[in-house]
Amino acid sequence: xxxxxKVLVPSSILLILVMFLIFQENTTFVMVFSVILSIGLFNLxxxxxxxxxxxxxxxxxxxxxxxxxxxxxxxxxAEKKVIAEMPMGIxxxxxxxxxRWANNFAKDIFDNVLVKRNLETxxxxxxxxxSKNHPESVLVVKIYTNEYEIIFDIENRVLYLTTVSExxxxxxxxxxxxxxxxxxxxxxxxxxxxxxxxxxxxYIQGRYLGVLETWADEFGFYIVPLTNAKxxxxxxxxxxxxxxxxxxxxxxxxxxxxxxxxxxxxLSSGFACTNIKLxxxxxxxxxxxxxxxxxxxxxxxxxxxGEDLRxxxxxxxxxxxxxxxxTRINIQRLERLFDENNRVFIMPHVHPDTDAIGASMGxxxxxxxxxxxxxxxxxxxxxxxxVKKILQLIEYEYVGFLGAIVSPSQALDMINREDxxxxxxxxxxxxxxxxxxxSKTKDLVIIDHHRKLSDAIPNALISHIEPYASSSVELVxxxxxxxxxxxxxxxxxxxxxxxxxxxxxNNFIYRxxxxxxxxxxxxxxxxxxTFKVKTILREGLSEIKLKSQLLSxxxxxxxxxxxxIVPNDIATSRNLLAKVADLLLEIDDTVASFAIGYFEEGKVxxxxxxxxxxxxxxxxxxxxxxxxxxxxxxxxxxNDIAEVRLDLIDLLNEAVQEEKPMKIILIKDVKGRxxxxxxxxxxxxxxxxxxxxxxxxxxxxxxLQSIESEKAKKEEKEKQFxxxxxxxxxxxxxxxxxxxxxxxxxxxxxxxxxxxxxTTEFKKQNGxxxxxxxxxxxxxxxxxxxxxxxxxxHKDVTAKIEVxxxxx
Numbered sequence: 045x046x047x048x049x050k051v052l053v054p055s056s057i058l059l060i061l062v063m064f065l066i067f068q069e070n071t072t073f074v075m076v077f078s079v080i081l082s083i084g085l086f087n088l089x090x091x092x093x094x095x096x097x098x099x100x101x102x103x104x105x106x107x108x109x110x111x112x113x114x115x116x117x118x119x120x121x122a123e124k125k126v127i128a129e130m131p132m133g134i135x136x137x138x139x140x141x142x143x144r145w146a147n148n149f150a151k152d153i154f155d156n157v158l159v160k161r162n163l164e165t166x167x168x169x170x171x172x173x174x175s176k177n178h179p180e181s182v183l184v185v186k187i188y189t190n191e192y193e194i195i196f197d198i199e200n201r202v203l204y205l206t207t208v209s210e211x212x213x214x215x216x217x218x219x220x221x222x223x224x225x226x227x228x229x230x231x232x233x234x235x236x237x238x239x240x241x242x243x244x245x246x247y248i249q250g251r252y253l254g255v256l257e258t259w260a261d262e263f264g265f266y267i268v269p270l271t272n273a274k275x276x277x278x279x280x281x282x283x284x285x286x287x288x289x290x291x292x293x294x295x296x297x298x299x300x301x302x303x304x305x306x307x308x309x310x311l312s313s314g315f316a317c318t319n320i321k322l323x324x325x326x327x328x329x330x331x332x333x334x335x336x337x338x339x340x341x342x343x344x345x346x347x348x349x350g351e352d353l354r355x356x357x358x359x360x361x362x363x364x365x366x367x368x369x370x371t372r373i374n375i376q377r378l379e380r381l382f383d384e385n386n387r388v389f390i391m392p393h394v395h396p397d398t399d400a401i402g403a404s405m406g407x408x409x410x411x412x413x414x415x416x417x418x419x420x421x422x423x424x425x426x427x428x429x430x431v432k433k434i435l436q437l438i439e440y441e442y443v444g445f446l447g448a449i450v451s452p453s454q455a456l457d458m459i460n461r462e463d464x465x466x467x468x469x470x471x472x473x474x475x476x477x478x479x480x481x482x483s484k485t486k487d488l489v490i491i492d493h494h495r496k497l498s499d500a501i502p503n504a505l506i507s508h509i510e511p512y513a514s515s516s517v518e519l520v521x522x523x524x525x526x527x528x529x530x531x532x533x534x535x536x537x538x539x540x541x542x543x544x545x546x547x548x549x550n551n552f553i554y555r556x557x558x559x560x561x562x563x564x565x566x567x568x569x570x571x572x573x574t575f576k577v578k579t580i581l582r583e584g585l586s587e588i589k590l591k592s593q594l595l596s597x598x599x600x601x602x603x604x605x606x607x608x609i610v611p612n613d614i615a616t617s618r619n620l621l622a623k624v625a626d627l628l629l630e631i632d633d634t635v636a637s638f639a640i641g642y643f644e645e646g647k648v649x650x651x652x653x654x655x656x657x658x659x660x661x662x663x664x665x666x667x668x669x670x671x672x673x674x675x676x677x678x679x680x681x682x683n684d685i686a687e688v689r690l691d692l693i694d695l696l697n698e699a700v701q702e703e704k705p706m707k708i709i710l711i712k713d714v715k716g717r718x719x720x721x722x723x724x725x726x727x728x729x730x731x732x733x734x735x736x737x738x739x740x741x742x743x744x745x746x747x748l749q750s751i752e753s754e755k756a757k758k759e760e761k762e763k764q765f766x767x768x769x770x771x772x773x774x775x776x777x778x779x780x781x782x783x784x785x786x787x788x789x790x791x792x793x794x795x796x797x798x799x800x801x802x803t804t805e806f807k808k809q810n811g812x813x814x815x816x817x818x819x820x821x822x823x824x825x826x827x828x829x830x831x832x833x834x835x836x837x838h839k840d841v842t843a844k845i846e847v848x849x850x851x852x
Contacts, residue, residue: 053663055772106765116685133192133205137163141171142377153187153205156787156828156851165793165827170203188830188848220319223322224284225329226277226315228256233273233340236307240632250299252309257656263287263568284346288354292344295357299342310342311357318349340511340661356663358495358673375523376423376488381505382411385464385487388418389455393470394477395618396422396582398430400469404492405537408448409467410524419448419454421477424506429587430547433539433580442536452478459484466490469516471509472497491519493548495661497719511672515562517541517547521563533573542572543580548675550653555674564666583623590614594624594639598631604694606634609689610641618643618677621651629653636660636696640688648680648688653809663695697712706731707743709751714739721751767839773843776814776835780846781806785828787851796824802833802847814845825849 133150135158137143143166146158154166158828164171169185184192191212193205210583230252237245249272262268265279286490290621314332318327332345335353339709341343344359362799382388385445388411392400404420411418424435440444449457456478459465465481466489473479482488482501489506493513500509513519522539524531533541545564552564562573598608608626610616621639628637637656644647650667652660661676667688669678680688708731710722717734718724723743724735734740741747746781783805786794799816807813820834820842835843 135203220282222281224279224317227333228275228313230273231310292356312336313342313344315346382414387463393419393475398547399515400545406520469503484616518563519543533570538567538570538572542567543577604635606637616641625651625653708740724774768840782848784852
């Protein structure tokens with residue numbers, strides 16, 4: 045354009061000069077011509093200038109576009125290569141869970157082409173997670189021999205799979221090596237052997253310590269005695285999980301020794317597992333042991349970080365295991381608290397029973413003996429019939445007692461930080477009559493005879509919780525007897541206290557020991573009137589008829605568990621359920637009884653009773669209840685009483701399956717049981733039948749000796765076979781087997797993998813055969829993946845082989 049104007053501008057000037065010379069006499073014409081020419085020239089200049097700028101911009105944009113297209117094309121190539129080859133599996137699926145696209149890494153993970161395969165066929169875990177209403181966003185899944193972390197992009201229907209086998213293995217090893225401290229207590233050992241001579245004491249201690257050391261050797265942990273009756277255990281989480289799987293059979297071993305030498309010695313223990321300093325870990329283990337002891341002993345409490353407390357054992361009656369030392373210490377501490385506080389408030393549990401009222405009256409008299417203004421907190425609108433009867437007697441015959449009774453609202457207005465609060469016959473927030481009372485005073489005392497619950501109220505200055513006692517009245521009576529001042533109970537107070545003890549022991553039938561009768565004797569010395577007790581506890585005709593009606597509805601499970609469901613049209617109370625459960629226990633052959641009914645809308649209650657040898661307290665804890673070995677209960681938040689009944693029956697079925705069998709010697713062949721001369725374990729009921737029908741004899745020492753030599757030969761053969769199976773187990777567990785299958789276009793397997801397929805492929809790949817009948821395949825395999833299959837080589841030897849189902 046510059047060249048063009050270098051020519052046009054001089055030419056235009058020359059043209060104007062020529063025109064001026066030709067038309068010099070007509071200057072106007074020349075001027076107009078010059079202006080028009082200049083305008084044309086300028087117009088041409090501007091037209092050419094803007095055209096040139098536009099052309100340059102187009103050229104620049106063309107170059108830019110070309111560069112961008114080049115970058116995009118190269119980026120697309122790079123992205124495709126990265127997505128296809130990156131070490132992360134990517135799977136796209138549709139709304140029917142069918143794979144629409146997958147990168148190469150994902151195909152390698154599943155050893156499959158993946159496209160058009162259904163996720164249900166590829167991995168049950170992935171499919172089940174996607175099928176949930178609220179799927180997990182991240183999940184670790186094992187696919188064949190490796191583990192993968194899967195991120196679920198539910199909205200876009202995309203799976204991202206990352207290999208985490210090494211990480212998960214390190215995590216498992218780290219968790220398996222988490223420190224564990226256990227504290228073991230041989231309950232009552234020192235008292236039991238204190239009267240024996242040195243040699244006998246050494247022998248008995250040796251037997252208990254010997255079985256504990258054998259237990260430690262078997263499971264590979266370290267155990268060291270601290271005292272004659274206390275030991276400490278060091279292990280890791282892997283050891284602890286093995287003990288849990290074994291269900292702490294050491295409890296049975298200790299109990300067996302105690303039965304053999306006729307001593308009331310049991311084992312209690314607390315285990316703690318978490319990653320903290322060892323001194324703190326030891327404190328947690330001690331707390332677990334304390335909880336086991338407070339629940340009655342003969343049990344193990346396991347505290348694993350992040351999990352609920354686990355309880356094992358607790359199946360013996362612990363009525364005779366305690367001493368008066370604890371009671372003496374606690375009454376001395378209570379007397380000091382009387383001196384340090386202004387007033388005393390005594391609070392039984394919600395809907396108090398006769399035991400709670402009787403114990404409260406005893407504590408009231410104890411506090412008054414130490415010149416303390418004292419009150420019993422009662423909600424008069426929430427009392428059972430027996431307690432209402434006691435209050436009526438107070439109104440007619442003992443009006444002076446009425447001034448000591450206050451309502452929960454009155455007590456809240458009265459109490460302050462300088463007063464003492466005593467909780468009676470309960471120790472948890474859920475049972476307390478008025479929870480706000482606890483926070484309004486600094487000094488709290490708990491007196492209770494129920495096994496300690498996990499939600500126990502903390503920070504009590506005195507926690508006199510003795511599950512060995514028959515009743516709270518028994519504990520209070522002992523405290524009165526051991527007080528430094530003479531406490532004078534009147535006849536009415538002693539009578540009410542004795543009635544509470546009789547109710548909780550069902551007239552001294554169960555949960556009674558020597559201490560129970562000693563407490564009853566003390567109350568009789570104070571003038572407790574047994575005839576008046578009968579008056580307090582007797583029932584009206586309508587109530588007797590009602591209980592008879594309910595007894596007619598009883599059903600018997602396994603010939604030893606009696607259950608009654610109270611119909612909806614009958615008003616149900618805790619007292620009624622308790623009385624029905626007591627009556628059910630009188631049915632012949634019944635070892636445990638259960639009464640179930642509606643307390644109110646959305647709440648179902650269970651009252652449970654049992655005889656020696658069956659623990660209803662552990663059973664009721666499964667329903668978030670509690671109580672004693674032979675006397676327990678629970679409240680369930682539900683309207684479905686039929687479901688509660690079914691849940692209870694399921695637990696009873698489990699209890700029957702876990703029952704210790706009876707050992708007998710067959711003297712005749714018994715179909716389905718064994719051959720003549722065999723020593724077998726059978727259920728107690730069936731064992732008694734075999735004995736009475738002359739098909740068996742008891743497995744006594746004398747009877748066993750006659751078949752001992754033959755048994756020894758048989759055991760030797762069995763031992764050789766067991767050793768062979770153990771060797772075979774070690775051999776086959778290191779030999780994974782691949783089973784190749786065909787998959788149709790819809791992603792489904794042609795047929796299913798059964799035991800025969802596995803044994804056939806195992807023989808092809810490893811050169812020897814496994815009996816297909818020994819393969820414990822719960823159901824045929826219908827999806828690709830890795831499976832751990834049990835092979836039952838021997839009753840005591842189970843191998844695990846890895847079966848990899850891959851696409852052909």
